[in-house]
Amino acid sequence: MRLNLVLDLPDVPGQLMEALEPMGRLGANIVAVIHQRDFKTERGTVPVQITIEGDKETLDKVMDALESKDIQILEVDNVLRKEQISTILVGDIIEEDMQNTMAYLNQLEGVRVADLDLKMSDNPKNSATKMVMEADFGLKNEVLKKVKELGAKKGFLVINEI
Amino acid sequence: MKLMKIIILGFGAVGRGVARVISMKKEYLKSRYDLDLEIVAVTDSSGASINPEGLDEELLLQIKEEKGEISLYPHYGAPGMESLQVLDEVDYDCLVEVTPTDIDDGEPGHSHIIKAMQDGKDVVTSNKGPLALSFQELAECAHSNGVEFKFEASVGGAMPIINFAHETLAGCNIESIYGILNGTTNYILSRMANEGSSYEQTLKEAQEMGIAETNPYQDVEGIDAACKIVILANSILNLPVTLKDVEVEGISRITSESIALAKKEGLLIKLIGEASPDSLEVSPRLVRQGSPLDVEGTLNVATVKTDLADDVTVVGKGAGSVETASAILSDIISIWKTRR
Numbered sequence: 001m002r003l004n005l006v007l008d009l010p011d012v013p014g015q016l017m018e019a020l021e022p023m024g025r026l027g028a029n030i031v032a033v034i035h036q037r038d039f040k041t042e043r044g045t046v047p048v049q050i051t052i053e054g055d056k057e058t059l060d061k062v063m064d065a066l067e068s069k070d071i072q073i074l075e076v077d078n079v080l081r082k083e084q085i086s087t088i089l090v091g092d093i094i095e096e097d098m099q100n101t102m103a104y105l106n107q108l109e110g111v112r113v114a115d116l117d118l119k120m121s122d123n124p125k126n127s128a129t130k131m132v133m134e135a136d137f138g139l140k141n142e143v144l145k146k147v148k149e150l151g152a153k154k155g156f157l158v159i160n161e162i
Numbered sequence: 163m164k165l166m167k168i169i170i171l172g173f174g175a176v177g178r179g180v181a182r183v184i185s186m187k188k189e190y191l192k193s194r195y196d197l198d199l200e201i202v203a204v205t206d207s208s209g210a211s212i213n214p215e216g217l218d219e220e221l222l223l224q225i226k227e228e229k230g231e232i233s234l235y236p237h238y239g240a241p242g243m244e245s246l247q248v249l250d251e252v253d254y255d256c257l258v259e260v261t262p263t264d265i266d267d268g269e270p271g272h273s274h275i276i277k278a279m280q281d282g283k284d285v286v287t288s289n290k291g292p293l294a295l296s297f298q299e300l301a302e303c304a305h306s307n308g309v310e311f312k313f314e315a316s317v318g319g320a321m322p323i324i325n326f327a328h329e330t331l332a333g334c335n336i337e338s339i340y341g342i343l344n345g346t347t348n349y350i351l352s353r354m355a356n357e358g359s360s361y362e363q364t365l366k367e368a369q370e371m372g373i374a375e376t377n378p379y380q381d382v383e384g385i386d387a388a389c390k391i392v393i394l395a396n397s398i399l400n401l402p403v404t405l406k407d408v409e410v411e412g413i414s415r416i417t418s419e420s421i422a423l424a425k426k427e428g429l430l431i432k433l434i435g436e437a438s439p440d441s442l443e444v445s446p447r448l449v450r451q452g453s454p455l456d457v458e459g460t461l462n463v464a465t466v467k468t469d470l471a472d473d474v475t476v477v478g479k480g481a482g483s484v485e486t487a488s489a490i491l492s493d494i495i496s497i498w499k500t501r502r
Contacts, residue, residue: 027359086429086448090420117426119419128420130427157415159424161448162340162455 002031003059005050006075008082011037016048019078022065028054041084047074080137084114085128086130087147092129093118093155102131104150110136111143163199166498167216167254170192171245171274172261173206173232175429176288176315178223179487180258185219187491197498203252209233209241210248245270248490249277255498258490259287265380265389265405268292273299279303279311284501286493288315288486294389294405297396310500312493313397317390318343318462321478325496327398328468334468336398338438343390345460345480346374346381347413351446352458355421355430363416373460383412383443387435391444395437398466403442411445424448 009015016035023030031051040046052062065072073081089101102113115132135143144160151158170364184199189303191197191450201217208231211217217238225235233241240248249257250350257278261271272292278285287293292300293316296441304311314324318341327336342348346368353364365382369372380386395401413433423430431454434447454475462480465473479485 086427088420088423088431088448090415090417092346119423121417122417126417126419127415128423130423142291157420157446159416159420159431159446159448161429162436 001056001059002051002053003062004075004077005052005073007048007050008041008045008072008074009048010038011044011046015046018069019048019050019066019071022069023052023062026054026058026061026065028052028058028062033061045072082134083131083137083140085135085140085143086161087133088128088130088146088159089147089151089156090126090159091151091154092125092155093129093156094120094124096130101150101154105131105133105143105147108135108143108146110139164502165200166254166256166494167200167202168258168494168502169205169248169252169254170258170260170321171205172259172289173204173222173226174260174262175483176260176486176490177204177206177258178226179483179485180260180490181219182484183487185223188219194486195495195498196502197495199494202254203248204232204235205243205245205248206232208244209239210243210435211238212240212243212248212252213238214253223241227238243421245274246277249274249281254283255501256284256286256494258494259285259289259413261289262491263291263389264288265291265294268295272296274411275311276302276303279309282307282309284310284312284497285318286315286453286490286497288310288313288490290316290386290389290393293396294392297392297404298402299394310497311391312497315486315489317393318435318464318478318483319345319480320487320488321462321464321476321480322489322492323394323464323466323476324397325492326476331455331468331471331474333426336472338436338441339394339398339466340434340436340438341464341475342349342432342455342457342462343387343435343464343480344384344433345462346378347384348457348462348480349373349460350382351413351416351421351431351433354418355425358418358422360418361416366401382467383411384410384435384467385434387433387444391435391437391442394435395442399437399439401437401439403440407442409441409445413446416446418428421458428452431481432473 034049114134117130203212233239268291271289429448462475465475
């Protein structure tokens, strides 16, 4: 059988090799690799399309190996596995402990903060942070709701994506 | 050719716009729809002017502009006459209710609309107050009295959304509606994004230009957009909700830092109203640059999510006297088509 994957790889040398390694090692046949470094995601990562062939058992082992290497699998056979969710928080961010906010989001099941950007203001109450979260497909509304709850608790203005 | 007599209650920007478009379109309406539209009474805070044979639109506009009081209309002025009394004493077919919006009790618009309906008259309004506070009551009153009740101009001025959803998208199940429903906040946020200016500074400039009101509270705190969300939720999604059911966050806490962070990722911050069976909300949201919601200046935009047609988006001028009056005229013509 055949499996079409879209992986989300950091744009640094060696990442593609790292992703292909378990495929060769476990005996899956690589049919196609489309790797265009010019096309990047908002976060600067490179989506790579890979098609592999093999029996079901081999392909399952490959998927397990990719996951254990923490390689992000965005799509399997055109089905989205992860989606990105952006949010901006405005408020007294340092005071309210950015780390605590991230830890709260990271402990949500199927969610991880993938990118963080901070802009401090002269008035600390006007500081802003943008977070990009990766979540298992279908969790988006739930995650945005949790961010809003957190914002309400900490007095942040929450600007979620539509 | 048939005659349709209308009364205009309220002669502010929208009321004057209605008189202007009737004057402009008089001949067109006769030839296109066989409709002779006649204004038989107009009121403002000074009283009324009444002529059962029809008032002259241009003279109405001239008197209002020069003297500020409609009751000074030559020979037909009625100083101090109350609107409800006008509705009692004048023979008419359709009420155009365009008095100022009041979001505390919806008055005097609410009483005007109820009275006209109980007297068996059709009603067209742009007044958000009565709709946002007691939509179901008004809709039931119209139904039980067998009259037409139209309010396209109450949401998004000239942007067609209510009749569009009902008529053009007829047959589609509408799942949700979201969009930018307030031009003032869109203007402020667009300027902040383009110029990197602060909220306070941009608001001040918008006030100087007459785009933001001296008291901008209802616009910038999202109340105006929330009223429109209530109207859309009731009229398009059949949700029996009122203003208190909407979760509202305005734009006064938006900083230039947050706008800069969004822009870096190709995103814009817009004040978005959203109505769906799961959510009634007005809040600043992230919108992708180049998406249908990326409209500048005082424009309004609304996206309707449907089962058959997927997403359909409309854009239009959210305010302006003649623009808003165009929506009122289209409601009047639509009533005319059902009645004749």
